[in-house]
Amino acid sequence: MQLALESNAFFWAIEYLATFCCGLLGGLWAVRKRYDFIAILMTVWLTGLGGGIIRDVLLGIFPPVGVSNKGLVITTLLASCAVAVVYPEVDGLKWTMATLDALALGLYAVNGTQKALMYHTSGMTAVFMGLITAIGGGLIRDVLLNRVPSVIGDSHWYTVPALIGSVLTVFSTRAYARGVLSFTGELVCDLLIVALVVCLRMLSVKFDWKVPGAIKRKQYRF
Amino acid sequence: MQLALESNAFFWAIEYLATFCCGLLGGLWAVRKRYDFIAILMTVWLTGLGGGIIRDVLLGIFPPVGVSNKGLVITTLLASCAVAVVYPEVDGLKWTMATLDALALGLYAVNGTQKALMYHTSGMTAVFMGLITAIGGGLIRDVLLNRVPSVIGDSHWYTVPALIGSVLTVFSTRAYARGVLSFTGELVCDLLIVALVVCLRMLSVKFDWKVPGAIKRKQYRF
Amino acid sequence: MQLALESNAFFWAIEYLATFCCGLLGGLWAVRKRYDFIAILMTVWLTGLGGGIIRDVLLGIFPPVGVSNKGLVITTLLASCAVAVVYPEVDGLKWTMATLDALALGLYAVNGTQKALMYHTSGMTAVFMGLITAIGGGLIRDVLLNRVPSVIGDSHWYTVPALIGSVLTVFSTRAYARGVLSFTGELVCDLLIVALVVCLRMLSVKFDWKVPGAIKRKQYRF
Numbered sequence: 001m002q003l004a005l006e007s008n009a010f011f012w013a014i015e016y017l018a019t020f021c022c023g024l025l026g027g028l029w030a031v032r033k034r035y036d037f038i039a040i041l042m043t044v045w046l047t048g049l050g051g052g053i054i055r056d057v058l059l060g061i062f063p064p065v066g067v068s069n070k071g072l073v074i075t076t077l078l079a080s081c082a083v084a085v086v087y088p089e090v091d092g093l094k095w096t097m098a099t100l101d102a103l104a105l106g107l108y109a110v111n112g113t114q115k116a117l118m119y120h121t122s123g124m125t126a127v128f129m130g131l132i133t134a135i136g137g138g139l140i141r142d143v144l145l146n147r148v149p150s151v152i153g154d155s156h157w158y159t160v161p162a163l164i165g166s167v168l169t170v171f172s173t174r175a176y177a178r179g180v181l182s183f184t185g186e187l188v189c190d191l192l193i194v195a196l197v198v199c200l201r202m203l204s205v206k207f208d209w210k211v212p213g214a215i216k217r218k219q220y221r222f
Numbered sequence: 223m224q225l226a227l228e229s230n231a232f233f234w235a236i237e238y239l240a241t242f243c244c245g246l247l248g249g250l251w252a253v254r255k256r257y258d259f260i261a262i263l264m265t266v267w268l269t270g271l272g273g274g275i276i277r278d279v280l281l282g283i284f285p286p287v288g289v290s291n292k293g294l295v296i297t298t299l300l301a302s303c304a305v306a307v308v309y310p311e312v313d314g315l316k317w318t319m320a321t322l323d324a325l326a327l328g329l330y331a332v333n334g335t336q337k338a339l340m341y342h343t344s345g346m347t348a349v350f351m352g353l354i355t356a357i358g359g360g361l362i363r364d365v366l367l368n369r370v371p372s373v374i375g376d377s378h379w380y381t382v383p384a385l386i387g388s389v390l391t392v393f394s395t396r397a398y399a400r401g402v403l404s405f406t407g408e409l410v411c412d413l414l415i416v417a418l419v420v421c422l423r424m425l426s427v428k429f430d431w432k433v434p435g436a437i438k439r440k441q442y443r444f
Numbered sequence: 445m446q447l448a449l450e451s452n453a454f455f456w457a458i459e460y461l462a463t464f465c466c467g468l469l470g471g472l473w474a475v476r477k478r479y480d481f482i483a484i485l486m487t488v489w490l491t492g493l494g495g496g497i498i499r500d501v502l503l504g505i506f507p508p509v510g511v512s513n514k515g516l517v518i519t520t521l522l523a524s525c526a527v528a529v530v531y532p533e534v535d536g537l538k539w540t541m542a543t544l545d546a547l548a549l550g551l552y553a554v555n556g557t558q559k560a561l562m563y564h565t566s567g568m569t570a571v572f573m574g575l576i577t578a579i580g581g582g583l584i585r586d587v588l589l590n591r592v593p594s595v596i597g598d599s600h601w602y603t604v605p606a607l608i609g610s611v612l613t614v615f616s617t618r619a620y621a622r623g624v625l626s627f628t629g630e631l632v633c634d635l636l637i638v639a640l641v642v643c644l645r646m647l648s649v650k651f652d653w654k655v656p657g658a659i660k661r662k663q664y665r666f
Contacts, residue, residue, distance in 0.1 A: 060285070063569050073568060084658040213257060214253040282504070343512065347507050365588060432480065435480045442531070
């Protein structure tokens with residue numbers, strides 16, 4: 001079975017763009033902390049490719065794409081060089097960057113889920129893999145920089161859109177595998193899922209949607 | 223060779239219970255920090271199943287049980303929902319919960335060691351795997367929440383009982399594999415080992431047993 | 445193909461020494477924080493063998509050498525016992541220890557790169573593996589102790605020599621595999637690379653060489 005999103009130069013271009021932007025945003029943190037270029041490189045690489053590395057390790061794919069795909073590694077290298085120079089501009093274009101980060105979230109969720117399904121995992125495992133690909137990079141970067149991960153501290157919808165996207169991808173990919181959807185049909189489906197993830201993420205930031213925490217109970221002292 | 227502790231519905235029930243309680247206790251930290259439900263889910267899942275995930279990755283078992291065993295994943299999901307509602311009660315039943323946490327420590331140590339031995343590792347590697355299964359989940363959770371891991375900060379006996387349990391399990395499982403112990407004999411042995419781990423852990427908290435640090439030397443300024 | 449550095453008892457002796465010293469230095473942090481012996485053990489083990497564990501997991505070698513090589517595990521055990529007693533002396537011999545730490549950096553970079561090449565990875569992946577073996581242990585230890593990793597905070601040349609060493613090792617090992625270099629020739633090459641890494645590292649500390657950060661831009665507020 002061929003992965004729809006990996007079959008086409010156009011989508012590869014989108015993935016490179018997503019990795020680049022995702023890396024830029026990640027590297028901005030290292031620049032703000034006045035870290036050196038090595039730290040910028042590590043931060044950009046982990047933000048862009050860390051999620052895929054964890055996914056590949058959990059699926060048993062060696063060596064993971066994040067240390068073996070030359071194109072992606074060079075993309076993070078370029079993103080590191082870029083962010084070390086144009087960080088004020090990256091910082092200024094916050095909404096554009098946030099949109100591209102949301103695009104990366106959607107693409108990674110769809111791609112991660114499909115890659116897992118290609119390795120014959122169950123639907124549940126595939127959803128886990130989609131989620132991990134989408135949010136794992138940011139997570140591992142924050143752990144390394146000794147910060148509370150932004151997916152935990154920032155309670156806007158971040159994991160939720162990725163989760164919805166991964167679940168929908170399981171359905172669309174299975175429909176394709178069973179012949180219910182044509183190749184083009186699945187491609188359209190994948191794009192719609194990515195668009196949905198981007199919309200949900202951006203709307204949650206715009207309208208301040210938050211994930212609720214534990215139920216409030218009277219007289220409980222934290 | 224059949225793992226004694228995995229051969230029986232009764233022991234599976236105990237394992238689910240242990241994962242549930244272990245997850246509840248882990249989730250309590252996320253609730254106290256007023257994190258959102260996504261963070262509670264992640265914390266509970268890592269506390270309950272993170273150790274097993276690291277063990278499976280190191281043994282080369284893909285995908286790890288923590289992302290592929292539906293029963294265990296649903297257990298952590300239920301524990302997350304439960305802790306978001308009944309956290310004051312969980313907090314109140316501290317000793318009950320601590321006992322169940324110690325039970326999880328013992329079960330994970332025995333199970334982790336036996337699983338490694340089933341994959342034909344050396345005894346030393348199996349002891350490592352037992353230890354990692356037992357303490358890895360709490361460790362990875364604390365790393366993610368950006369805290370000094372409780373196994374390091376809290377110097378009560380936590381790793382020590384797990385270590386003793388893992389070493390004893392290597393002997394009992396090997397005795398069984400060589401025909402020295404019958405299946406029932408090994409089952410009894412495993413239960414005794416779990417009981418020993420629980421006792422050692424609870425006694426260390428009760429009587430404030432601590433692991434010593436480096437030897438004190440005069441005139442050394444820290 | 446035989447790894448030059450693993451073919452000879454003399455080089456194994458050097459590797460044990462490097463692991464021992466690297467572990468001693470790592471354990472010193474745990475002693476300073478007044479952690480208990482379990483924490484000292486974990487810190488020493490991760491500093492000495494953590495990099496190799498990550499490398500083996502990414503290369504798909506199970507179980508990793510850090511939980512299966514008896515000699516290396518016992519070496520970290522001995523280093524833990526040693527540091528718990530002689531920590532003032534270790535602290536006093538800072539320059540000797542730093543030199544031995546730099547030796548470990550060089551040896552790990554060369555060994556890690558060669559091990560990856562033996563598993564038929566690309567040169568780029570092998571460089572990643574050399575780097576991860578060299579700096580991964582310190583990284584994972586700092587993450588566990590909840591500190592900003594010293595490879596990020598300390599901007600002296602640490603990653604740079606390891607990177608140069610790994611790249612040169614790819615060339616020398618490939619020259620050997622193609623018959624351009626004899627076995628002895630490669631051995632000499634490897635030793636020269638290790639020596640170069642040690643020199644670069646020590647010179648950077650001595651003369652305060654630092655890796656530059658992002659380019660300074662006017663009017664940008666951090």
